[in-house]
Amino acid sequence: MVPIKYNVRNLVVRKSTTAAAAFGLALVVFVFACALMLANGIERTLGRAASPDVVVVLRKGSDTEMTSTIEDKHVNLVLAQAAQIGASKKPVGVGEILAVVLLDKVGANGVSNVTVRGVTEDVLAFRPSAKIVEGRAANPGSDEVIIGKGLKGRFTGMTIGQSFELKKNRPMKVVGVFDDDGSAYESEVWADVHIVKQSFGRGSTVTSVRVRLDSASKFDAFKMLVEGDRQLGLVAMREADYVEKQSQATGIMLKILGGMIAFFFGVGAMIGATITMNAQVAGRSREIGTLRALGFSKGSILFSFLIESLVLSLAGGLVGAIAAVGMKAVKITMLNMGTFTEIVFGFEPTAPIIVSAVVLSAFMGLVGGFLPAVRAARVSPVEAMRG
């Protein structure tokens, strides 16, 4: 076998062409890994908002809380049904209303939708993962709100002590910031449910009811009970399934977008690798001929140049993957395609994402380097004799 150091040193010697080809491959790996990390980030962000034993109840036919309405009188009925099946923790559930306000972005032109959740006073007891990290909890029935830490400083008025308008002439004061382990709730404003109802003229309705059952296994019985009451016209789903549905659209969009960009970039990068390796073969035909004359087989020459292309692409791939992991520090806001509201999330790398990105670079290297390697293997040993 031709020693690998022969290939590696040849790449090092031709620094600029190697760097140009490796950069193209790095870019593809970077884009590919970032798209997957972003899709993963949004899935995890939304997924963190889900508890296994929590059930979301919506109006039948509604996919999201935004389009659902449930009368107040039915909320108590649902809570009673939950208690009947088995929901001993207090509070058993919460009826909440979801609204959207348009707020000015800080540091950027334009406005964006922000989710306002009208919550009951025991919201923090119902969601134990949410904790006040700055300021204090809002007083029930007041114009005070707490905000998720993902919103802090991103929109006008989203700082403790400042106000924003829920509706015209209806200022709400921010008194606290909460943390919820990076979940989608961190992109929400939590206000008093009655104030939100009044402000948005929702009368005596909420948009969803969440109940916490004693165990996830009681879900089927609860679902049967809720959905069995035709008069209610409600539908029950596990919070995890609900959240997955919400993140699906955005996640799929990101993956398709990332995949398409990676594909087109990838074709370009592969052509780049082919051109680079072709130049290597053309410039080294006498060296290759000499190796053949010395007795190295066609197969070992083919293998040697595939290895060289692989080393080139892996170098690019690793640079791209490391740069992508560096994106972990970046948080971005994006429109959640499920709710059409702003959601703050980050690039979340996982070992499989990084491994698949590096494998992609290896694949591009092998495919891009194949034809030049075949060309190298076909160099006649007589080339060694040409002066």
Added chain:
Amino acid sequence: MSTETTKERESDPNRDVPPDAAVAADEPKPYRKNASPEKGKTIIDMSAVTKTFFRGKEPLTVLDGLSLAIEEGAFEALMGPSGSGKSTLLNLIAGLDRPTSGKATVAGHDIGAMSDGELAKFRARHIGFIFQSYNLMPVLTARENVELPLLLTKLSGAERKKRAETALRVTGLENRMDHYPRQLSGGQEQRVAIARAIVHDPTILVCDEPTGDLDRKSADDILELLTKLNVDFKKTILMVTHDPAAAERATVTRHLNKGKLE
């Protein structure tokens, strides 16, 4: 008309004992003196060999029914004008190419009957190449270049290194083992190439204008080294050259013209 010239040479009385007697039979023996060839044994036998190339549809006969026999241990020079077929003949003997017709037998192998893979194995085992432009790998050190032919054997890394160093010592480059070709003079590069050609103890050394790119002094040094390899180490050497001084060193000089031996 034959213009073969033969010169007598004394053989070296101080022949070394092989340093490593335990080498497996299928592996190349360590580079050594005292590989005394069988007197009179024909190592290269060409019989009515023709080589025709096609330029488009037009055939071009470069070797025309050439017959030739070279004995083991010979040092032969092949001269002739450009286009006379010297390199083509050398390529056939070295197993780089096959004859169009006729039979070329080298070290007991029928060159024309072998596949590409078999020819590669044949070259790895029997042929040591010395090229006009040295043909060293620029990214490998002298030692690494010399080790290349040994990568096709089953020798261990340590053994390969040892043998490469021995070959470089024989060519007088013990102080240049870790130098890259660009750090060496032309003469030194050719010495590395010679070390590479002998490291696997080939049956025949094939030299294509070995002094063509060198000044007179370096050329003489290289020719001295080739003579030493022939006399002391009993290597069969076949050398294509334009240089009459180089041909002088050979025991036999053959002249080729228009694909035929004169």
